[in-house]
Amino acid sequence: xxxxxxxxxAVSPYGVGRAAFAAGVRADGTAVAPLDRAEWGGPPVRExxxxxxxxxxxxxxRKGTRTMDRATAMxxxxxxxxxxxxxxxxxxxxxxxxxxxxxxxxxxxxxxxASLMDFTxxxxxxxxxxLVDAARFPGALMNFTAAQLAIWHRLRGPNxxxxxxxxxxxxxxxxxxxxxxxxxxxxxxxxxxEEFTEERAWLEWHAAPPGALPxxxxxGCAMVRLTMPAAAADQGPAxxxxxxxxxLAGPDNAAQVLERCARRALAEAGERPDDVWAVAPADPPGxxxxxxxxxxxxxxxxxxxxxxxxxxxxxxxxLGDTHAASAAFQTAAVLALAEHDEAAAGxxxxxxxxxxxxxxxxxxLRPAAGRRPG
Amino acid sequence: xxxxPKAVPKAGPKAPVRRRRVVVTGxxxxxxxxxxxxxxxxALRAGRDGAGPITGIDVAxxxxxxxxxxxxxxxxxHLDVLDPAEWGRAALFxxxxxxxxxADAGLDAETLRPLRTVVAVGTTxxxxxxxxxxxxxxxxxxxxxMDPALARRVAPIRLAVAAARELGxxxxxxxxxxxxxxxxxxxxxxxxDAVGSGAAxxxxxxxxxxxxxxxxxxxxxxxxxxxxxxxxxxxxxNGILTGEGAGMLVLxxxxxxxxxxxxxxxxxxxxxxxxDADHPVAPNEESxxxxxxxxxxxxxxxxxxxxxxxxxGTGTRxxxxxxxxAIRRVHGDDPxxxxxxxxxxxxxxxAAGALASAACALSIHHGFVPPTINHRRTDPECAIxxxxxxxxxxxxxxxxxxxxxxxxxxxxxxxxxxxxAERGGAR
Numbered sequence: 040x041x042x043x044x045x046x047x048x049a050v051s052p053y054g055v056g057r058a059a060f061a062a063g064v065r066a067d068g069t070a071v072a073p074l075d076r077a078e079w080g081g082p083p084v085r086e087x088x089x090x091x092x093x094x095x096x097x098x099x100x101r102k103g104t105r106t107m108d109r110a111t112a113m114x115x116x117x118x119x120x121x122x123x124x125x126x127x128x129x130x131x132x133x134x135x136x137x138x139x140x141x142x143x144x145x146x147x148x149x150x151x152x153a154s155l156m157d158f159t160x161x162x163x164x165x166x167x168x169x170l171v172d173a174a175r176f177p178g179a180l181m182n183f184t185a186a187q188l189a190i191w192h193r194l195r196g197p198n199x200x201x202x203x204x205x206x207x208x209x210x211x212x213x214x215x216x217x218x219x220x221x222x223x224x225x226x227x228x229x230x231x232x233e234e235f236t237e238e239r240a241w242l243e244w245h246a247a248p249p250g251a252l253p254x255x256x257x258x259g260c261a262m263v264r265l266t267m268p269a270a271a272a273d274q275g276p277a278x279x280x281x282x283x284x285x286x287l288a289g290p291d292n293a294a295q296v297l298e299r300c301a302r303r304a305l306a307e308a309g310e311r312p313d314d315v316w317a318v319a320p321a322d323p324p325g326x327x328x329x330x331x332x333x334x335x336x337x338x339x340x341x342x343x344x345x346x347x348x349x350x351x352x353x354x355x356x357x358l359g360d361t362h363a364a365s366a367a368f369q370t371a372a373v374l375a376l377a378e379h380d381e382a383a384a385g386x387x388x389x390x391x392x393x394x395x396x397x398x399x400x401x402x403x404l405r406p407a408a409g410r411r412p413g
Numbered sequence: 414x415x416x417x418p419k420a421v422p423k424a425g426p427k428a429p430v431r432r433r434r435v436v437v438t439g440x441x442x443x444x445x446x447x448x449x450x451x452x453x454x455x456a457l458r459a460g461r462d463g464a465g466p467i468t469g470i471d472v473a474x475x476x477x478x479x480x481x482x483x484x485x486x487x488x489x490x491h492l493d494v495l496d497p498a499e500w501g502r503a504a505l506f507x508x509x510x511x512x513x514x515x516a517d518a519g520l521d522a523e524t525l526r527p528l529r530t531v532v533a534v535g536t537t538x539x540x541x542x543x544x545x546x547x548x549x550x551x552x553x554x555x556x557x558x559m560d561p562a563l564a565r566r567v568a569p570i571r572l573a574v575a576a577a578r579e580l581g582x583x584x585x586x587x588x589x590x591x592x593x594x595x596x597x598x599x600x601x602x603x604x605x606d607a608v609g610s611g612a613a614x615x616x617x618x619x620x621x622x623x624x625x626x627x628x629x630x631x632x633x634x635x636x637x638x639x640x641x642x643x644x645x646x647x648x649x650x651n652g653i654l655t656g657e658g659a660g661m662l663v664l665x666x667x668x669x670x671x672x673x674x675x676x677x678x679x680x681x682x683x684x685x686x687x688x689d690a691d692h693p694v695a696p697n698e699e700s701x702x703x704x705x706x707x708x709x710x711x712x713x714x715x716x717x718x719x720x721x722x723x724x725x726g727t728g729t730r731x732x733x734x735x736x737x738x739a740i741r742r743v744h745g746d747d748p749x750x751x752x753x754x755x756x757x758x759x760x761x762x763x764a765a766g767a768l769a770s771a772a773c774a775l776s777i778h779h780g781f782v783p784p785t786i787n788h789r790r791t792d793p794e795c796a797i798x799x800x801x802x803x804x805x806x807x808x809x810x811x812x813x814x815x816x817x818x819x820x821x822x823x824x825x826x827x828x829x830x831x832x833x834a835e836r837g838g839a840r
Binding site for chain 1: 430432471472473474475536537538539544545547548549551552553556557559560561564565567568569570571574577578582583584585586587588589590591592593599603606607609610612626627630631633634635686687688689690691692693694700703818819820821822
């Protein structure tokens with residue numbers, strides 16, 4: 040029994056919420072913009088794709104946001120969109136039993152890297168090495184955002200943070216799928232988040248291979264609500280989460296490993312490559328992106344530009360490199376396009392990702408039949 | 414082993430979703446009191462204390478500098494594939510523990526390669542020493558002076574990747590779970606679901622963390638680092654000692670273990686996981702009790718069936734009182750013996766749940782209850798028998814292993830003696 044995707048949302052460089060994201064994806068425009076050089080203290084890069092929310096207190100108020108990073112604020116906004124409780128004050132409206140059966144699975148890369156580095160820096164720069172800010176200690180841990188979401192939205196079920204870099208959005212879906220198939224949650228909020236910070240920009244600048252330009256970075260959070268069919272009766276599903284597969288590539292076989300994962304996931308979903316409606320690749324820079332493209336060609340034939348084969352859904356260049364959040368945005372883009380494409384109904388979409396450390400993953404979604412744009 | 418899972422009904426009154434039975438057949442610990450299953454077992458039984466002056470990270474300027482380090486760790490002595498120069502300390506702990514666990518299970522890389530494998534690693538801080546170094550470089554010489562080699566290797570997914578690469582696994586699902594100090598149990602629980610459902614043939618799972626400045630300074634600032642000794646449940650306890658290491662377990666279907674005549678340490682009967690959704694740091698008694706009940710229900714056992722609890726037992730004022738009360742809520746006024754292996758190995762963060770699980774499995778198989786060491790006088794507010802200072806020659810049947818984390822992220826695992834394996838004449 041597979042969970043249904045009964046809702047999705049995105050807090051993206053296109054704007055806050057599902058409508059802004061869907062409009063941005065359909066218009067296929069870029070959200071990359073020049074950085075304000077007067078305020079920028081990061082490496083010598085000129086552009087980024089940022090989520091227009093300002094500081095956490097600007098969108099969530101002062102209460103409970105003093106030590107919050109923007110990644111957490113983005114995730115709180117996304118989860119709020121998918122829940123019936125619009126604010127902590129009204130959280131009591133969620134019945135206890137439901138709160139206990141609602142899980143959160145969040146994909147990250149290295150977690151709150153800016154908070155972590157700032158917290159630790161105090162230990163090296165202050166008069167005494169222990170003069171760190173205790174109130175910011177939890178915010179320097181990788182599960183901070185997930186724990187904050189639980190507190191803000193009173194999610195008392197399993198609360199899992201999956202650190203999986205570029206495959207994080209798909210690794211989170213795979214983890215959530217297993218959780219639900221094992222009967223450990225009725226509803227899962229499942230997404231991934233990445234923040235654009237000077238710290239991350241510096242690390243990416245240093246991590247870029249010699250001679251290669253560092254990627255134009257993006258940020259955001261995309262999330263789906265997964266509901267077991269028995270609990271989804273009154274929610275019109277957007278899609279079925281049919282299968283997730285993941286693997287690990289060696290230095291030169293990422294294309295083969297991804298192709299095997301994709302064939303396995305399609306088979307588990309009861310689908311054939313020929314029937315695939317859309318494919319949404321991660322398009323990472325460098326060899327991982329080349330391998331991904333090779334696998335997709337092997338599955339569906341080379342894109343001929345004349346409309347043959349599945350629809351290619353591209354998000355990477357438009358939203359910047361959203362790293363941990365990228366596969367969650369690919370998923371959201373597939374769901375956004377499916378709502379306006381009658382050819383999508385009941386046909387599978389394949390979402391893929393390849394990480395530079397070797398992890399590969401893919402998911403098969405089946406957009407609901409008979410759904411009309413609402 | 415790729416066959417469709419046999420829907421073996423689980424023992425016990427309630428089994429929400431059927432899964433095949435899963436057992437622990439290999440243990441790979443890397444700890445301050447011993448590396449490898451035999452050394453770890455002997456140290457646990459002897460009640461060894463892993464504490465000593467910290468030397469692996471810079472602790473100049475701190476007044477108390479005790480910790481439980483893996484001294485003299487030599488990854489090259491264990492690893493055949495990975496180049497230790499290219500990986501961080503946590504990844505090397507993980508790969509070493511995985512190697513040890515696989516060898517302990519009587520398996521080798523050749524046997525594993527055709528199997529669908531999950532490698533699930535829990536961690537609190539990932540490559541924390543590399544992150545410390547990057548922060549220090551930035552503070553001292555500016556951000557442009559950060560070491561690119563370190564910047565490239567801080568992604569926590571590399572912990573799972575390291576273990577899989579070292580073993581040459583080709584059909585493997587790498588997973589790093591970052592649920593702070595409960596992460597080791599999360600990884601084992603997830604692997605139970607993966608192997609139990611038939612999605613995987615075998616799993617290598619556990620957790621790893623390396624001592625780091627960030628965590629040491631953070632706990633120090635909170636006033637929760639013990640000056641000398643870690644004394645869980647003691648009236649005079651005064652905090653944790655930070656530890657490091659890794660624990661990896663081999664989980665496989667009971668049927669496969671019996672078929673190959675493997676030594677079965679214990680069966681993974683079930684687990685429960687939940688979130689307090691209450692406070693970023695302070696544990697919540699009611700929620701912890703609920704997590705224990707979820708685990709017992711999943712395992713199909715009653716609270717009264719449990720004859721040993723391996724507590725989260727950090728040695729802080731708050732944890733030990735709250736956890737003891739939660740145990741009494743679930744297990745009643747005469748709760749099972751409740752021990753803390755953190756008294757010996759310190760708080761190993763993401764590895765803690767995994768190393769405690771390893772201790773539980775050893776306890777079940779070898780017939781001893783590890784002690785809570787450094788104990789003088791039990792706190793009346795922690796009213797449990799913590800098996801002070803000396804191991805007991807008692808063989809538990811069902812053991813509950815608690816892991817509680819910052820963020821109110823809880824995971825409780827239930828392990829049990831596997832009678833079929835013993836009747837079957839396995840070692």
